[in-house]
Amino acid sequence: xxxxxxxxxxxxxxxxxxxxxxxxxxxxxxxxxxxxxxxxxxxxxxxxxxxxxxxxxxxxxxxxxxxxxxxxxxxxxxxxxxxxxxxxxxxxxxxxxxxxxxxxxxxxxxxxxxxxxxxxxxxxxxxxxxxxxxxxxxxxxxxxxxxxxxxxxxxxxxxxxxxxxxxxxxxxxxxxxxxxxxxxxxxxxxxxxxxxxxxxxxxxxxxxxxxxxxxxxxxxxxxxxxxxxxxxxxxxxxxxxxxxxxxxxxxxxxxxxxxxxxxxxxxxxxxxxxxxxxxxxxxxxxxxxxxxxxxxxxxxxxxxxxxx
Amino acid sequence: xxxxxxxxxxxxxxxxxxxxxxxxxxxxxxxxxxxxxxxxxxxxxxxxxxxxxxxxxxxxxxxxxxxxxxxxxxxxxxxxxxxxxxxxxxxxxxxxxxxxxxxxxxxxxxxxxxxxxxxxxxxxxxxxxxxxxxxxxxxxxxxxxxxxxxxxxxxxxxxxxxxxxxxxxxxxxxxxxxxxxxxxxxxxxxxxxxxxxxxxxxxxxxxxxxxxxxxxxxxxxxxxxxxxxxxxxxxxxxxxxxxxxxxxxxxxxxxxxxxxxxxxxxxxxxxxxxxxxxxxxxxxxxxxxxxxxxxxxxxxxxxxxxxxxxxxxxxxxxxxxxxxxxxxxxxxxxxxxxxxxxxxxxxxxxxxxxxxxxxxxxxxxxxxxxxxxx
Numbered sequence: 153x154x155x156x157x158x159x160x161x162x163x164x165x166x167x168x169x170x171x172x173x174x175x176x177x178x179x180x181x182x183x184x185x186x187x188x189x190x191x192x193x194x195x196x197x198x199x200x201x202x203x204x205x206x207x208x209x210x211x212x213x214x215x216x217x218x219x220x221x222x223x224x225x226x227x228x229x230x231x232x233x234x235x236x237x238x239x240x241x242x243x244x245x246x247x248x249x250x251x252x253x254x255x256x257x258x259x260x261x262x263x264x265x266x267x268x269x270x271x272x273x274x275x276x277x278x279x280x281x282x283x284x285x286x287x288x289x290x291x292x293x294x295x296x297x298x299x300x301x302x303x304x305x306x307x308x309x310x311x312x313x314x315x316x317x318x319x320x321x322x323x324x325x326x327x328x329x330x331x332x333x334x335x336x337x338x339x340x341x342x343x344x345x346x347x348x349x350x351x352x353x354x355x356x357x358x359x360x361x362x363x364x365x366x367x368x369x370x371x372x373x374x375x376x377x378x379x380x381x382x383x384x385x386x387x388x389x390x391x392x393x394x395x396x397x398x399x400x401x402x403x404x405x406x407x408x409x410x411x412x413x414x415x416x417x418x419x420x421x422x423x424x425x426x427x428x429x430x431x432x433x434x435x436x437x438x439x440x441x442x443x444x445x446x447x448x449x450x451x452x453x454x455x456x457x458x459x460x
Numbered sequence: 461x462x463x464x465x466x467x468x469x470x471x472x473x474x475x476x477x478x479x480x481x482x483x484x485x486x487x488x489x490x491x492x493x494x495x496x497x498x499x500x501x502x503x504x505x506x507x508x509x510x511x512x513x514x515x516x517x518x519x520x521x522x523x524x525x526x527x528x529x530x531x532x533x534x535x536x537x538x539x540x541x542x543x544x545x546x547x548x549x550x551x552x553x554x555x556x557x558x559x560x561x562x563x564x565x566x567x568x569x570x571x572x573x574x575x576x577x578x579x580x581x582x583x584x585x586x587x588x589x590x591x592x593x594x595x596x597x598x599x600x601x602x603x604x605x606x607x608x609x610x611x612x613x614x615x616x617x618x619x620x621x622x623x624x625x626x627x628x629x630x631x632x633x634x635x636x637x638x639x640x641x642x643x644x645x646x647x648x649x650x651x652x653x654x655x656x657x658x659x660x661x662x663x664x665x666x667x668x669x670x671x672x673x674x675x676x677x678x679x680x681x682x683x684x685x686x687x688x689x690x691x692x693x694x695x696x697x698x699x700x701x702x703x704x705x706x707x708x709x710x711x712x713x714x715x716x717x718x719x720x721x722x723x724x725x726x727x728x729x730x731x732x733x734x735x736x737x738x739x740x741x742x743x744x745x746x747x748x749x750x751x752x753x754x755x756x757x758x759x760x761x762x763x764x765x766x767x768x769x770x771x772x773x774x775x776x777x778x779x780x781x782x783x784x785x786x787x788x789x790x791x792x793x794x795x796x797x798x799x800x801x802x803x804x805x806x807x808x809x810x811x812x813x814x815x816x817x818x819x820x821x822x823x824x825x826x827x828x829x830x831x832x833x834x
Binding site: 166169174291295364370410428 | 538671681699704831
């Protein structure tokens, strides 16, 4: 091995770097969905919201020249999808899961339709912050090029965790999620709280989508999301509805996704389909190990239709 | 009311009979009739037609036909390699009146194109990438190009530019067309410097942007300094490599605008020329063969113009080999060639020319490639 190649050290580095690069969309979608599910509703449509956010963020950045406006537009588009989901769900006998699947298909289709003119043009990308200035290794420097959205997510996770425990609105969301009867008795409208919580979830998913199109991989294309949105919804369950858990789960998932390419790059070339499946096998394994047939999942909001 | 409806249906049926009789009459002198009445050509793409890649190369070919007199082009993109393509072909034939159809994706051929070709014997199907064999319908032609000739030239240029002697190849799936490109790229590079290696990463599918970016970054971390790829849209690989300060060789179409600093050259399809040639032959009433292949000699493929980073030595060596490809004299697969497990795959003294059909079922990676097919 030459001095400038990392060899086997490249694998842990690539996993860490991959965790930082790939995890951000998972992170944003799962944080948003965490709030939505804590309010007692599950929004499976976030895959469509993510793709819609990626498209509208890229399109806005293309037209306006500002990636920040792009993020805002992505968040707003996502928020609108969240509001749509919440409004339809507040109608009697509407199933939130079925509606979520419908909105997932709708969001993806609408994004493909509106996104046609933006496949080719180049939008200005989001800037990154160089946290690797102390290292002389270009690999480490590149791995530690951190995007501002990633840092914003790191700040948001403990804030949300604190908010759920200590703030007034956090307790209202939790109460609505655990017992809508109690909330009604206290004078809060469960539908209104869920509307805000789902809109917030949609906003976060839209921002997560704009990360895909504006930073990494950094272009709008129709195959941009390979199921990140729907995976993030699963990550919330995996993280036991805990914002800090969402952070670790996203990092784990991002890192596991980087394992396949990293192993191939150091010459472990056999069985790459297996390594590429690592994130999914990991999820299955953890879910099996942590599940029980005798009790409900710890931390699950009681009003959630999947756990009720 | 019902009386009106019956009348209109009857007249519609009569119109259809008259129309098909007219078409029958026309189809006898096929080429001449088409020239007189205009020819509708249908193009079917598996992805978006502005993807900087495979589909864009075909769409550029289709765009070149639009300017020809008497030719009407109808296109549909994002058509999956499923029964969906049958429906698209049916609607192009029955609603748009297409007499010539280009289903441009590999997976369309068997069984969808073959089925349609049997059902509509007066429609000509030109399928890209398939392997037509005697016994299959004569109106289901398959064409493809020896783009690995251009890959070989890219390999020569890459070898001159690489300082670390490590090239990177981000590939979708280990199928013969992809393996042939990896091998030709590597053989071209090793003709310059036998110490060069090509590191391959298979992502597992034709379009996985996040995984392609990850693959490019992992290779860059391992010291790879020249990249190329075989995925549907090379955009992500080229942009990520440019961001890492590495050099790139393009594929399918030119990605020079995506990497102004690092773009060296690339292997491009030249469907503009090929498609115009097909149309000219059809209008002249010539019968096209079932299996159509071509390389640099026929102008089916071409190389991107050299980027600023390509040194003079690389240009002159690549141009010299290209000059041998053009009359069809150069053989890439000249034995002895070993695979990367040390076994001889082409014995000494054996040379497999470009038209050798054995190359279309390639299942090995040559010596110097770091990677495996399974």
